Amino acid sequence: MQRRTPMRSQCRSQVTDRVLRAHKAGSVVAVLVLLSGCATFDPRAGFSDVSADVEMRGGMQVAWNLGTELDAQVAQKVRELLAAKLTADAAVQVALLNNRDLQATYAELGVAQADLVQAGLLKNPIFDFSATFPLSGGAPDLELTTAMDFLGIFYMPLRKRVAAARFEDAKLQVTGAVLDFAATVRAAFYRHQANDQMLELLQTIGQALTASLEVAQRLHDAGNITDLDLARERALLEDAKVQLRAAETAVRQSREQLNTVMGLWGEQTAWHTDRRLPDTPQQPLPVDGLETRVLRQSVDLASVRQRMIVAGEQVGVYRATALVPEADLGVKAERSDGEWEVGPTLEFPIPLFDQGQGRVGRAMAELRRTQQAYYALGVEIRTTARALRERLQGDRDRALYYRDIVLPLRERIVNETQLQYNAMQIGPLDLLRAREQQIQTAVAYVETLLDYWVTHTHLGQLLSGRLPRPNGLAMGRMEWPTPATDNGGH
Numbered sequence: 001m002q003r004r005t006p007m008r009s010q011c012r013s014q015v016t017d018r019v020l021r022a023h024k025a026g027s028v029v030a031v032l033v034l035l036s037g038c039a040t041f042d043p044r045a046g047f048s049d050v051s052a053d054v055e056m057r058g059g060m061q062v063a064w065n066l067g068t069e070l071d072a073q074v075a076q077k078v079r080e081l082l083a084a085k086l087t088a089d090a091a092v093q094v095a096l097l098n099n100r101d102l103q104a105t106y107a108e109l110g111v112a113q114a115d116l117v118q119a120g121l122l123k124n125p126i127f128d129f130s131a132t133f134p135l136s137g138g139a140p141d142l143e144l145t146t147a148m149d150f151l152g153i154f155y156m157p158l159r160k161r162v163a164a165a166r167f168e169d170a171k172l173q174v175t176g177a178v179l180d181f182a183a184t185v186r187a188a189f190y191r192h193q194a195n196d197q198m199l200e201l202l203q204t205i206g207q208a209l210t211a212s213l214e215v216a217q218r219l220h221d222a223g224n225i226t227d228l229d230l231a232r233e234r235a236l237l238e239d240a241k242v243q244l245r246a247a248e249t250a251v252r253q254s255r256e257q258l259n260t261v262m263g264l265w266g267e268q269t270a271w272h273t274d275r276r277l278p279d280t281p282q283q284p285l286p287v288d289g290l291e292t293r294v295l296r297q298s299v300d301l302a303s304v305r306q307r308m309i310v311a312g313e314q315v316g317v318y319r320a321t322a323l324v325p326e327a328d329l330g331v332k333a334e335r336s337d338g339e340w341e342v343g344p345t346l347e348f349p350i351p352l353f354d355q356g357q358g359r360v361g362r363a364m365a366e367l368r369r370t371q372q373a374y375y376a377l378g379v380e381i382r383t384t385a386r387a388l389r390e391r392l393q394g395d396r397d398r399a400l401y402y403r404d405i406v407l408p409l410r411e412r413i414v415n416e417t418q419l420q421y422n423a424m425q426i427g428p429l430d431l432l433r434a435r436e437q438q439i440q441t442a443v444a445y446v447e448t449l450l451d452y453w454v455t456h457t458h459l460g461q462l463l464s465g466r467l468p469r470p471n472g473l474a475m476g477r478m479e480w481p482t483p484a485t486d487n488g489g490h
Helices: 005-034 048-057 069-081 089-099 100-105 107-119 153-221 227-260 290-297 299-320 358-424 426-464
Strands: 126-130 141-149 328-336 340-345
Touching: 048 153, 089 100, 089 153, 089 227, 100 153, 107 153, 107 290, 107 426, 126 328, 141 153, 153 227, 153 299, 153 426, 290 358, 290 426, 299 358, 340 358, 358 426
Parallel strands: none
Antiparallel strands: 126 141, 141 328, 328 340
């Protein structure tokens, strides 16, 4: 029994050593896994931040269609909005919930989040195997090597900071895209209402000209007006019919544009809305301290500021990895002449030629460029805020002047002219001229009112944090069809 005790102790010691070695190896693997962050990919990462930011800035809700139960609730919400009379706010909300192009934009969050996950992963170990066979025969020589980039462990926090900064910028970019899209839908809605209002105006004009032609025909039959006067009266009516047809086409086109941005098809396109632009509000947008407010709210500035952070982090990464960007540490096992030899391996580039000057210089140049772009953007935002404030006030004043003074005056002139014409105190050309001027004034009022609401949309977009761009929203007025006039009697 005493002879067996040392053997048992020795066996127990060998087993213990093996267990400890295995435990140490497992611990190393566990540490490496922990260093990699046990990262997992979540395609919805960051969307909650975007959703909350959009709701805070514009009071609008967004939803990401990913095949969940929430999708059915969103579809029901869209149906409820379409069932009621559509307003500008409702149209924007339908588009934000239903437009597929916008849904595709949300995938940018998944791309940025995937890059963040990738930055937190170590490179996989590389296993290399080779065998050589002697020509004279005999056992082959074998060589086994496994190695991994151990410097990646130390560089990982730097890479993760860069990816995290880019992920934050991606959230700002998606938020800005949503705000841009909402402004585009709102402007399209106002243009459709203006087209509807113009169509209603031309229909009224056509009815009035038809009645006028009937009166002129009776006067002509009685010999009170000449053939030329009757022809001019009829020409004015026929021109109005042509413009009416053009207005009908414009309404259909703007309606289809709204269907496109709202993502509607089939029975969903049967929505209805007011056929007139709303009057200018009693309380205009508050513009006190406008420049300070728009700078504080600016998503564009926040995005450029975030890109400065990315550029700064990138400079840190390139400086830290300038001389030795990577180094592989591993184990090599080689069998030669039937004997195995095992030892460590280390591979790293010798920085004789490339010492990272180009990478560091590029990163520094990008940082300086981003800094200058930040200050330039601030100036542009201030200038745009002042210009939109002045333009909105000017559009409002013109719209109110047309509504309260010019239009009533033109209507009174037409009524008085009609009375004098019926009393045969003036000729038909005077009546035609008065009607033409009334038509032109009505068209100008609709144009001015549309200008006001488009500018109102631009300023609202700026206040929500997004700088209006000429390629995103048309800044100019629409070209409205106007009845052609006959200058023969002028």
